[in-house]
Amino acid sequence: MNRKNLEEFINLYKLYLCMWQTKSKLYHDRPLRETAYKVLVDKLKESEPDANKDLVTTSSMNQPERFCDVISEFNGQRRNLYLEKFLEQLDRYFQYGYFHDGQRIDIFQRRLSGHANVWLESLMPFPNTYDELKVLFRQQFWSAATQRKIRNEIFCPYQYRTSHGIATHAMGWIAKAKYLGPAIDAYDLIGVIIQHYPCTLDMTITCRSPRSTHELLAILTEFEEFTSFCEKVSNRQSENTPEPFGVYNYRGRYHNGRRPPFVDHDQRNYTRNGYDHKLLTFIY
Numbered sequence: 001m002n003r004k005n006l007e008e009f010i011n012l013y014k015l016y017l018c019m020w021q022t023k024s025k026l027y028h029d030r031p032l033r034e035t036a037y038k039v040l041v042d043k044l045k046e047s048e049p050d051a052n053k054d055l056v057t058t059s060s061m062n063q064p065e066r067f068c069d070v071i072s073e074f075n076g077q078r079r080n081l082y083l084e085k086f087l088e089q090l091d092r093y094f095q096y097g098y099f100h101d102g103q104r105i106d107i108f109q110r111r112l113s114g115h116a117n118v119w120l121e122s123l124m125p126f127p128n129t130y131d132e133l134k135v136l137f138r139q140q141f142w143s144a145a146t147q148r149k150i151r152n153e154i155f156c157p158y159q160y161r162t163s164h165g166i167a168t169h170a171m172g173w174i175a176k177a178k179y180l181g182p183a184i185d186a187y188d189l190i191g192v193i194i195q196h197y198p199c200t201l202d203m204t205i206t207c208r209s210p211r212s213t214h215e216l217l218a219i220l221t222e223f224e225e226f227t228s229f230c231e232k233v234s235n236r237q238s239e240n241t242p243e244p245f246g247v248y249n250y251r252g253r254y255h256n257g258r259r260p261p262f263v264d265h266d267q268r269n270y271t272r273n274g275y276d277h278k279l280l281t282f283i284y
Helices: 003-015 030-044 053-061 083-094 101-110 114-121 130-141 144-155 166-178 186-194 199-208 213-225 235-240 277-283
Strands: none
Touching (some): 083 101, 144 166, 166 213
16 A cells, blocks of 8 residues: 555545544444445555455554544643644654644644643634744744743752652753753763762762763663662661751752751761762772
8 A cells, every 4th residue: 555545544534433533422333333444445445455344454553543642732831741742742643644734723722731722712813824833832832031041940050969869860851951952962961960969979970971861871870779879877867867958059049948957067978878988989
């Protein structure tokens, strides 16, 4: 089956809700489904003379899934879904068949929720084409100012002071930088993330010389699995001394706007609070 016949079959298949819309009453109408099978078999026979019902079933299984299953909802919040990721999902779905602008805009609108849906309803005049809608969409939710803010967050001095989840922490910052334009150089991004960690861990990672974010994540995951890396503070120490607050930066801006409880300087030494000095020997 060539591409043209396949696309015609896909469009014909979409017309019969009884074949794929499981929430529709038509899906349970057996006589209607048999009629649809006959029409689809006849269509397949144009390119496959031996086509039968089984071939229709196999072909339909290879068709794009319902858009609500493959396109995530976008509500305007980056922490749930990045705009560029959302548009990638839409473009990937549209490439499997013929969709005119009206259909694309309709699918686009049905996957918006919350603030994003309110924004779309407020557009006056409404864009005539899907490409025009994408331009307005990016201007609202992924503007140059928004990207500049994220870039500043990435390069702002920051310290991660927890002895677990170091790989997950790096993944979050890499995801933040993924869709920025122009992209941050991988070497610069790796250097910034390494500086988030305490001096002991910083030097150890630097000695391993990661050249890509994949290598950085592999090294961090390896360290997390290293037994002496996650040594815990003794029970006596943890009972008598309040633990320092989790994450804060060197400028004194504390998480949730609160100062950490007072902790003796020696107790905040990373060789005693989760980061073992033996880690330095791990690279040899």
